[in-house]
Amino acid sequence: MELLCLEMDTIIRARPDPNLLCDDRVLQSLLTIEERFLPQYSYFKVVQKDIQPFMRRMVATWMLEVCEEEKCEEEVFPLAMNYLDRFLAVVPTKKCNLQLLGAVCMFLASKLKETRPLTAEKLCIYTDNSIRPQELLEWELVVLGKLKWNLAAVTPNDFIEHIVRKLPLPEDKLALIRKHVQTFIALCATDFKFAMYPPSMIATGSVGAAICGLQLDSADKSQWGDSLTDLLAKITNTEVDVLKECQEQIERVLVSSLREGRQQQQQQQQTQRGPSGKGLDELDQSSTPTDVRDVNL
Amino acid sequence: MATHKRILRTLGNGPTRRNLFGPVDREQLQVEYQAALRKDLEEASHRWGFDFLSEKPLEGGDFQWEGIPGTKVPLLYRSCMLGLGYVDGQRAAGGVVNHSGTRVGPSQSEKENIPRTPERCVLKLENLEKTPEKVENTGVKRKQTNITDFYQAKRRVVWMPRKSGQ
Structure with missing residues (x-):
């Protein structure tokens, strides 16, 4: 019960530090050391x-x-x-x-x-x-x-700001994009397929998947087109093909976890389950949900 | 109603609270724990050429070891080498120092950034002890740990009640 009054306290968070986030040396260091972890x-x-x-x-x-x-x-x-x-x-x-x-x-x-x-x-x-x-x-x-006391591991989250700030994205969509990227990263962490991938690749793939999912790339084809993946690959020195594959993998995992979530929901509601193909179609239209985790759980 | 729900959530009574893989074999867990730590200690002894139990250098190690009196070491590093009763004393003293706003003793002011570290650590420890409900045992364990800690830890369990009861 004493816990309650503690909870009312605001969370203390450092403000984003441009010295860290707008310096390419930081990104390069992250890329250099990430494999160690x-x-x-x-x-x-x-x-x-x-x-x-x-x-x-x-x-x-x-x-x-x-x-x-x-x-x-x-x-x-x-x-x-x-x-x-x-x-x-x-x-x-x-x-x-x-x-x-x-x-x-x-x-x-x-x-x-x-x-x-x-x-x-x-x-x-x-x-x-x-x-x-x-x-x-x-x-x-x-x-x-x-773990040899090496706790300060590089995570995909460390790359988000470094990647996002180099993309020509609408200012008003940034918060939403970040949220989606974080959701994709969390989703990847639940799937063993991604356990051996370097964090930068997961981050880059997640940013790509988020932008595609929000269909921000289709709004202005001349700006993006195929170049989104190229641009992303350049930022984190990833090979384009590998990155593409990673992004597709992320999207597949999302689809299957959404389907799972939906099935669970349907089972809970005890309603008749529709054909699985229908689920996929709906998904393509609705694209990324606001919070994948809500469905995932 | 919303607050009520939050209380329940805080206490972890929602569906998230669940046991995933059945009961834990406590005895086996203890055995594995001791074995894991013993192995860690052996590896550390081997790596550093130092017997952390008797606190003596081993023959033919890669390092040359030199003794330093405990008082010359920053407060942070002392706790594990000393008895727990003493640590508690230090911790209490640290709290007093923080309240009165004065600096820790002169022995720490030799290096710029060191005096603050123990203070901060002390504060954290105290906070940690406040958050959970039953803190007595966990609080004792939540101090700066050392590679030799677990060996003392066994003894400490026996020691502690006596010391705190004094």
């Missing part, structure tokens, strides 16, 4: 025996829900997933400990990125008290050791 293996084939990709998805979805319910900063979830993947790439982990690991990763990411981090107790409650704060704190140390 990628998981070392595609661990489901090599390291893990008990854990399967769908379980990572389960724990990721749960983590995203917790982060949203607790109104965490946007980068907390992708960063936590980075910790999770890096840990799983080196430590064989049992299924029953996966949620504990997810909680520990959120705990660490939140402490690194937030002025008012998630507490151990709260996280334990979200696991329905299947873990205790004491265990969370103990495993925090283990995870830190395995």
Whole structure:
């Protein structure tokens, strides 16, 4: 109950710093160091025996829900997933400990990125008290050791401003674009396909997908055309084909997660399910929803 | 009504609160935890050529180790080398210093940016202890951790109640 009065406090946030965001050296540094923080293996084939990709998805979805319910900063979830993947790439982990690991990763990411981090107790409650704060704190140390205390990993979110400011985008749409990009990034973090991709590529692909999804690219063909992908690729030194493939992958993941969300909704409403083709058509028309996560959950 | 909902959400009573993969085997978890830390410590000992338990350099390591008296080290680094009772004392002292607005002792003012670090750390620790409801145990564990901490941690559990009860 005491928590309530604390919640009323405004969140303290640094203002965007043009010295950091408008300097290409920062972008270049991010591009140089980002690979250091990628998981070392595609661990489901090599390291893990008990854990399967769908379980990572389960724990990721749960983590995203917790982060949203607790109104965490946007980068907390992708960063936590980075910790999770890096840990799983080196430590064989049992299924029953996966949620504990997810909680520990959120705990660490939140402490690194937030002025008012998630507490151990709260996280334990979200696991329905299947873990205790004491265990969370103990495993925090283990995870830190395995991550070699390298917590300040580069996330796709770090690239958003650097990319967006180099694109001729309408000022009034920027906030919406950012929101969509963040949503795409979160979506990518839930899908293991993207775990080994460099964050800059996920960010670039997400920006591309967001702009296409909002159909901002079709408004002025002469300005964009095919050049959007070219321009994006140039900003983060990505190969055009690879970037295109990444963006398409993101769009596919969005489509399937939307379809899943819709199916869940329909099941919940106990109504008759329409043919899946219809769902796709509707999706093409409606394009990106305001908040994919609302559907995704 | 909205506030009521928010309270429930805050306490995590919504659908997000769920156990994903069944019960956790606590004993096994403890065993794995101890094993993981032991392995970490071994690796660290090997890497640094230093036995962190006896706090003595190992033979044939790559580093040359030199002892420094504890008082010469910034406050931040001391906690783990000293008993917990002492740490609590330091923490309390830090709080007092912050309220009265005076600087920490002269030993810290040798370097420009160091004196502030322990203060800030102290503040954070105190905040952390306030946020959750049951803080006594977690608060104790939420201090600056060190590679040797977990070995003391076992002992600490035994020590702590006695020390705080004094």
